[in-house]
Amino acid sequence: VVFLAPPAGTSSKRLPIARNCADSLCLLAMERTGVELAVGLVVGAVAVMIMNPANFSFSGLASMAALLLLVGPMAWKGLRLTLTFVSSLSKSKKHDKIDGYNNQYDNSKSADDRNKDYAKLVDSYYDLATEFYEWGWGTSFHFADRREGETFQQSILRHEYFLAGRMNISKGTTVLDCGCGIGGPARNIARFTGANIKAITINQFQVNRGNAISAREGIRDQVELIQGDFMKLPFEDNSFDAVYAIESTCHAPDRSGVYGEIMRVLKPGGVFACYEWCLTDKYDAKDERHRKLKRDIEVGDGLPDLVHTSVCTKALKDAGFEVSEARDFMQDGHLGSGGEPWYTPLTASWNPTKWPRFQFNPIMFRLLPLILTFCELIKLVPEGTTKTQVMLQAGGIGCAEGGMTGCFTPAWLMVGRKPL
Numbered sequence: 001v002v003f004l005a006p007p008a009g010t011s012s013k014r015l016p017i018a019r020n021c022a023d024s025l026c027l028l029a030m031e032r033t034g035v036e037l038a039v040g041l042v043v044g045a046v047a048v049m050i051m052n053p054a055n056f057s058f059s060g061l062a063s064m065a066a067l068l069l070l071v072g073p074m075a076w077k078g079l080r081l082t083l084t085f086v087s088s089l090s091k092s093k094k095h096d097k098i099d100g101y102n103n104q105y106d107n108s109k110s111a112d113d114r115n116k117d118y119a120k121l122v123d124s125y126y127d128l129a130t131e132f133y134e135w136g137w138g139t140s141f142h143f144a145d146r147r148e149g150e151t152f153q154q155s156i157l158r159h160e161y162f163l164a165g166r167m168n169i170s171k172g173t174t175v176l177d178c179g180c181g182i183g184g185p186a187r188n189i190a191r192f193t194g195a196n197i198k199a200i201t202i203n204q205f206q207v208n209r210g211n212a213i214s215a216r217e218g219i220r221d222q223v224e225l226i227q228g229d230f231m232k233l234p235f236e237d238n239s240f241d242a243v244y245a246i247e248s249t250c251h252a253p254d255r256s257g258v259y260g261e262i263m264r265v266l267k268p269g270g271v272f273a274c275y276e277w278c279l280t281d282k283y284d285a286k287d288e289r290h291r292k293l294k295r296d297i298e299v300g301d302g303l304p305d306l307v308h309t310s311v312c313t314k315a316l317k318d319a320g321f322e323v324s325e326a327r328d329f330m331q332d333g334h335l336g337s338g339g340e341p342w343y344t345p346l347t348a349s350w351n352p353t354k355w356p357r358f359q360f361n362p363i364m365f366r367l368l369p370l371i372l373t374f375c376e377l378i379k380l381v382p383e384g385t386t387k388t389q390v391m392l393q394a395g396g397i398g399c400a401e402g403g404m405t406g407c408f409t410p411a412w413l414m415v416g417r418k419p420l
Contacts, residue, residue, distance in 0.1 A: 139213065
């Protein structure tokens with residue numbers, strides 16, 4: 001794959017064999033299962049032992065087979081995701097936007113400037129970040145605390161299902177996902193409830209990717225991603241039985257504006273539920289560390305400005321909602337002895353199986369940009385990939401700092417009803 005990827009900017013017509021071979025390798029890899037990989041590894045281990053009979057033993061063979069069966073599927077999943085990620089990046093023509101994106105946050109630009117240009121800012125951010133998000137996190141671009149006995153994926157699903165329960169949605173309900181990413185939550189909630197979901201994002205790349213995944217998973221008739229701006233929703237008044245937003249309306253330049261649009265398209269009696277990114281009462285604007293983590297979150301996550309919980313709650317009321325809940329969902333507790341707070345995946349680990357934590361340890365933190373720079377030099381990934389990774393990594397550290405200090409939450413839970 002490394003040597004077959006054509007140089008950035010080179011027409012695929014000039015290198016049809018190279019491009020087709022690279023894609024074929026990725027497709028071939030993705031068609032294999034973890035079981036097939038494990039079997040192949042075991043067969044290889046047997047061959048090695050046969051070639052070295054002096055060290056051969058049935059107990060050694062059994063140990064080797066057990067280890068490979070345990071590790072093989074996990075290693076294969078990581079390899080498959082990485083092949084998909086690199087294949088997508090090799091075709092990307094978006095990462096040259098990174099310098100223009102970073103310029104939005106230089107000292108000459110204010111939060112008001114970014115709010116005025118929010119659509120370009122957010123669209124550029126997700127052009128840059130989407131592939132990294134899917135590779136490192138999955139198709140649901142949000143946080144969740146992990147409670148005792150849960151896997152990471154189970155915690156993500158529980159977080160989504162809880163919000164669905166707050167809206168009382170069921171089979172046949174018409175729902176809007178406001179700021180959907182590539183549609184992971186929409187697909188999960190649709191499968192769980194039987195609801196029909198329209199999902200909107202400002203980014204066309206996310207629309208294309210999300211609809212392709214929905215078609216592949218056989219749920220395209222229930223979930224449709226649409227390109228649009230949630231400050232000007234492209235739907236008629238009173239169109240939806242329920243609306244939700246998961247860590248997305250933080251991109252809005254004005255919370256009252258986006259909540260007002262949600263109120264407009266919601267049917268009377270319908271419920272809006274969301275998780276908002278907010279500063280908490282523990283944030284101190286006079287504290288240099290707090291100011292830095294706030295800026296790191298804004299720059300690393302495409303936010304025009306990060307606001308306090310009270311701003312969001314007031315905006316929801318000002319939009320006309322009857323607010324029944326407004327609280328920090330991440331402070332609910334219930335983690336148990338084996339649980340982890342929401343920010344744990346963004347803290348450093350020396351365990352290579354703990355991804356994305358492994359990239360935050362001191363060695364990988366410095367090594368990964370060098371690896372990506374080399375990949376840029378050999379044209380495996382487009383120019384700008386390294387700067388994008390550094391920007392996203394800084395945002396992750398800012399979020400983790402915000403979680404550890406308690407001055408930031410990614411899940412200010414708000415539930416409001418549109419009056420009848």
